[in-house]
Amino acid sequence: MDQGQASHNSTQHSKFLHPEEPSGRDTESVTWSVASSNRLLDAQIREGLAHNLFGGLDRNLDELLREIEVSAIDREIDMERLRGIRTLLVKAAHSVAVQAEILSELRLLALTDDLTGLYNRRGFLILGMQQLKISRRNGLPLLLFFADVDHLKLANDVHGHDEGDALLLRCAAVLNSTFRESDVVARLGGDEFAVLAQEGADSTCEIIRRRLNLSLREVNARGGLTPLSLSVGVSRFDPQLPVSLMELLTAADRDMYQQKRARHSARASTELSSSAD
Numbered sequence: 001m002d003q004g005q006a007s008h009n010s011t012q013h014s015k016f017l018h019p020e021e022p023s024g025r026d027t028e029s030v031t032w033s034v035a036s037s038n039r040l041l042d043a044q045i046r047e048g049l050a051h052n053l054f055g056g057l058d059r060n061l062d063e064l065l066r067e068i069e070v071s072a073i074d075r076e077i078d079m080e081r082l083r084g085i086r087t088l089l090v091k092a093a094h095s096v097a098v099q100a101e102i103l104s105e106l107r108l109l110a111l112t113d114d115l116t117g118l119y120n121r122r123g124f125l126i127l128g129m130q131q132l133k134i135s136r137r138n139g140l141p142l143l144l145f146f147a148d149v150d151h152l153k154l155a156n157d158v159h160g161h162d163e164g165d166a167l168l169l170r171c172a173a174v175l176n177s178t179f180r181e182s183d184v185v186a187r188l189g190g191d192e193f194a195v196l197a198q199e200g201a202d203s204t205c206e207i208i209r210r211r212l213n214l215s216l217r218e219v220n221a222r223g224g225l226t227p228l229s230l231s232v233g234v235s236r237f238d239p240q241l242p243v244s245l246m247e248l249l250t251a252a253d254r255d256m257y258q259q260k261r262a263r264h265s266a267r268a269s270t271e272l273s274s275s276a277d
Helices: 034-048 051-072 079-110 121-138 152-159 161-178 205-221 245-276
Strands: 142-149 184-189 192-198 230-237
Touching: 121 142, 121 184, 121 192, 121 245, 142 161, 142 205, 142 245, 152 161, 161 184, 161 192, 161 205, 205 230, 230 245
Parallel strands: none
Antiparallel strands: 142 192, 142 230, 184 192
């Protein structure tokens, strides 16, 4: 977000931080699991698809199962008929496997940002809440990084949306090179990104920030119409004093704006000193 925009109220969440549940509701007080989330997502995927995609598979499976049921109650089944039943069972299993594979692919697409290939907001919330549960079990703390691409609107206005997309892709590349594959890296929407990473001896906040700055310098050294600049805030999840994922996001968002304001004030002070000289 650009500095020229209206000042940010530190108590107001970004529009991408608001959960889908009603305001004030603790998202982690709701019974949740990856399995239940996947079931809901599968139902939404099925509802949004052409009926003939799964409908044909379902009808074929129903017909196979009915034929197997009829055959199974026949008391005088010869070997040839048994081999036929075996073939029907293989076909039924294949039909189920095909549906599972299609749902798996579509589920991945539903959790992925089209432009960057990172997780989207839905993916981040699903995997993030799961990571918090794991952290509470194993006692290992987590760090949540909230990043905002500086001057994205200016790049869009001056150079067009292709340049804005290029900045977002470079940001995704920086985050992928900074964090581990096991960390949850996501684009929440617009110019906002989030990462949930496990804290460790080689992954403290300071070490990760240094890696991030190094990755930024390397990406910018390759050139581009607009240098990539990020404002980054951090919050920490202590499994002994657990909070919700939305509280972590809000704290990191608030820290990010404090960093942005401090940097802007320092820049303004430097420019004022230079003009006085």
